[in-house]
Amino acid sequence: MEVSQFVAENYDYILAAVIVALGFVTGVLARRMNERVMEALGVGDAVEGTSVERTARDFGTTTTAFVARISGWVIYGVAIVLAVRVVNPLLATALWVQVTGYLPNVVIALVVLVVGLIAGDKAELAVSERLRGVKLPEIGVIPVAARYSVVFVAALVALSQLGVATTALVVAFAAYLAAGIILTVVATRDLLAAGAAGLYLLLTEPYGIGDTIRVEDMEGFVQEVDVFVTRIEDDGTEYVVPNHLVLRSGVVRVID
């Protein structure tokens, strides 16, 4: 056997080896760079204490390391598939092409899911922080609802990225949102009306604190005007008048 013939025959193997080695080096580099970039952007601090980070810690890693590792794996995978194709084109059947084409979707879905879980945790934290002053035990439902809404949307995006039929889930989510909005509007109709009227009253100030006014049969001097109500006081009696009532029935200013 001639040397040149041997080289030509094994040229593919050498090329494949080079591709795998290159892929390995790029993968490691990409992983390190991603990790550093994420650390520099403060991702590590941002995910501190979220459930994703806790799960990652249980597996002896961190969220940033995990996401960075995924990017490394993708590059290794692509390099191996490329190498296999160079050595034996027959192996690179339609199935392989499909699998390699599908891979980025899986990665994106995974990343979306991780980001969604983190965002959900953050949303729960932010909402419960806002509601901290409200001393009502049942209020704890709202932060949890906010969290699962965010996670649900992330899961929807991830699933549709994978090509799973999500129409039913979208419909369910739309129904849930619509129910929430309708309930809020129905329940707070009076508050909305009073708030809109209150904005007008606050901006134009037809009567000020200390003025004597009459709304319907309630007469007294104004103690306070806020967005929703006007407080009128008269000799030990305080009328709390919703602002839309003031606009609807008009207000009489009593000038001595």
Place this chain on the structure above:
Amino acid sequence: MSSLPGLATDLVDGVDALFLFSPSGSYYERATDLEDTDVVVVAQENTVGADEFVELPLDFAEVTERVRFGVEGALDNGVVEDGELLACATSVFGDDIDTISRVRADDSAHSGIYDLFVNSRADPSVIRDVLDVVIELGRKGQKGKPVGALFVVGDAGKVMNKSRPLSYNPFEKSHVHVGDPIVNVMLKEFSRLDGAFVITDSGKIASAYRYLEPSAEGVDIPKGLGTRHMAAASITRDTNAVSVVLSESDGLVRAFKGGELVLELDPEAY
């Protein structure tokens, strides 16, 4: 033969309740193990989850004010009875509890300091915010010079009817509340204006530049205080407001309620 711990025991001998002022969690745990002594926590926030709790609206620098507030609060809430003996453990020099004083709960020595915050028309947090602004104004002055100021808090409608404007109201059609940082800067700037600030029950600044015209009949304030204090005391007798005054001459912060002086603070101590 007496010993040091023996002398200290006299201090806490036969007390009915132990008052802990801003205790740490472990200190509170140890205190709750005591038998036949009630434990009352007095702090700005109930971080230790105590059953008997009195909220401090201000971090009183003066120990007597702090203890007085705690005891009056506990009396008001019915946590302790008139005439009970109390041991008050508080901190004077550091952050940890380092001082114990023996106090008898006395309803007749009521100074009204707890009342000022909790039973006024205005929200306790509004009164606290106003006091914060006034204390800061007293400490820093206006551009380094001492200033005087008068804030009337709560029952704004009646206060407005018992006063007249000295000039245009700079807070007309503005809807700002005490306690917002930017508003505190505005209040400091406006403190060079003459007259009083009027603040509603919910903390909205209704007006500046008000000349108060209450009747000063029967108002008895310590001699030597000027017209600003007289006006401040009188308006609280005529209305359900409380007033907070920063004295230009001696730099002290005083609060009036029902025509009487209930609180006197030195802003430098905060």
